[in-house]
Amino acid sequence: MRSVRARAAIGATLVVAVALVAAGLAVLSVLRTNLIDQADLQAEVAAREVAGQLALDTAYADLDLDDEEDHPVQVTDEEGRVVFVSKGLRAISGTASTGVSPVPSASAGATPSPGDDDDDDGDDDDGGDSARPARGEVSSDDPDVSDGTATVDGKQADYRFAAVEATTPAGLTLTVHAGAPLAAEQEAVDTVRGAMLTGLPLLLAVVAGVTWLVTRRALRPVEGIRREMAAITASEDLARRVPEPGSRDEIAALARTTNETLTVLEASVERQRRFVADASHELRSPIASLRTQLEVAEAHPELLDLPGAVADTVRLQVLAADLLLLARLDAGEKPGAARLEVGALVREEVSQRTGDRIPVTVEVAEDASYEVNGSRGQLVRVIGNLLDNAQRHAANRITVQVAADGGGVRVEVRDDGAGVPDDERERIFERFVRLDDARSRDDGGAGLGLAIARDVATRHGGTLTVHRAPEGGAAFRLWLPRAA
The missing domain is CATH 3.30.565.10 (Histidine kinase-like ATPase, C-terminal domain)
Known part of the structure; x- marks a missing residue:
């Protein structure tokens, strides 16, 4: 590609394209991370809410679940058996178990506590009551979060699941898996990605066009300098000068330097012409004098002015030596x-x-x-x-x-x-x-x-x-x- 304008436009477009792609990927990454963090927080809040109810010995049937479609829940016991799932949950993946059918297990609200057994027998032994905790506990550790899918009421979607452990008053350790949907995150990312893919070509086209126009305008004085230099070369008229733009940029400096070079070149050529003319004139005198003496001597040997001929020869020799030395000096010796x-x-x-x-x-x-x-x-x-x-x-x-x-x-x-x-x-x-x-x-x-x-x-x-x-x-x- 020989055009400077084309190279500048393509170069600027490529640079902007790389920068925009890198910035777009960074924006998508940050957006995805923030949305996933929000989903993780929602899943953790839902899981801790259910775990808190289980720690209060709430029966499975009495658990208060918010928006079971957006936050599906699965509860497993210490042996990994599914003991409870939220209403409408038909399939799940990404948790400790893929089961969605609860199995019989000792759980909150299902098995009487030891204290209740003692009351039925009429035994008032305080030692039995003190051995059983008044309420359960919810783990304060950061929950394990994982990606997964769930099918609720026949609709499958992607979720982020948070796992929180809860201990019932009966001492049973349960793990609550609660999910938060990723549909909003995926929709937001897809929207931003689509906007970038749509706007990127348009922006690159604008960058290429603006760069082309700006470069064309900036290089217009260069074209004027080129045309004038071509005319000077064709006409061999070193008195001409290239146009100098009114700006104070590098192109104006180039034009000034070009004119200065032309001035020096013109002076050098003029000096060479004058030198050749003067040298021809100086050489003509001793050569003419020497030839005259030789012609006279040929016709009348007795009239030969030998000292004059020698003097003219010496003068010619000195002049030739001077001209040769000047030529060597001009050549940069x-x-x-x-x-x-x-x-x-x-x-x-x-x-x-x-x-x-x-x-x-x-x-x-x-x-x-x-x-x-x-x-x-x-x-x-x-x-x-x-x-x-x-x-x-x-x-x-x-x-x-x-x-x-x-x-x-x-x-x-x-x-x-x-x-x-x-x-x-x-x-x-x-x-x-x-x-x-x-x-x-x-x-x-x-x-x-x-x-x-x-x-x-x-x-x-x-x-x-x-x-x-x-x-x-x-x-x-x-x-x-x-x-x-």
Whole structure:
């Protein structure tokens, strides 16, 4: 099932169905238990009433029975023989005996007591009277309760029977079984069950319909987002944006995030297009110059400008290397994890720059250690690019200082040139940006050095910023976290 609305409706319906079925079973169980408890109480009351009469030595024929149809009674003696049944009782089950025909037995009101025998003989022996109890007893223990059936006046029904023991004044122990009908309990349970079975499908249909409608309404903005994204994909127009609903729910957050992603994607694509255009432009100049010199040399070998051809080739090689490094950085290439000493790295790079226009002064404490983790080649490229930039703009002095700075190492390259205007301090880190196009092009700069330096610093967990140097020129500060 591919529809979210259908899955939500079916899921909600199943959950509600399980909950309602569980609740219905619990209600039926509680209702049944309460009704059975009431029947047990009625049966116990009826049994104790009859037992109390027997304890008073009431004859069987004189027993006062309430509603014999609703409360059938069976009395058995100590030997389990049936000595009395209520009027109309034709069959019984669930008691100590299934008999419904009384048999002769010594019972209350049937056999004279010993005291009566003595009175007939004229014997006034008080000892005989004291040996016989004045009245019987009814057991105070909780009665035994059981399920059973009884047929009264030709009608069979289910009953709950309570068994209560009674002792007659003559010392005879009788067991009274009195029943309470379960018809009301069964009728109530059946009524509730029928109502649940009738209402459950209707309620589930309502739940499914409401869930379908609510889910449809909730997912309507998602459908709008999907259609707009499909249109953007078809048109390749990244300037378009998906509609943002006015609600503050997750769908609105999704729409905002989608638009933010489209904005970043549009900027990235635009940056890539500009990069390709600028790279093509930068590559065109040295290639055209080199081709012109080679064509002139082919026609007039004596006019070959070999140093110029070499310079153009070197410039082309450097530009190709810069473009390749930027491509790797854009592809997410991670820097190495080698442990490097920044001070030694700076001294080594400065010592190899023998053809610089202005000597470079290095300020590094001899007894200090400034270790970082990263790629040696990329960090050397950063230092070299900063020095190249300083060489192009310095007047008489360039200084490189390495020092600790908080939890990292700071490399600062300063010159005494014209500096960088405040409003241009971020722009100079963009690709192919040159504040002085003519001079930079003559010196071989393509506007990639500072962009590469900042990208490498960022990927090493550091920063690269530009400030005003004490000498009046620019101060580029490279900060890198110390090695773990």
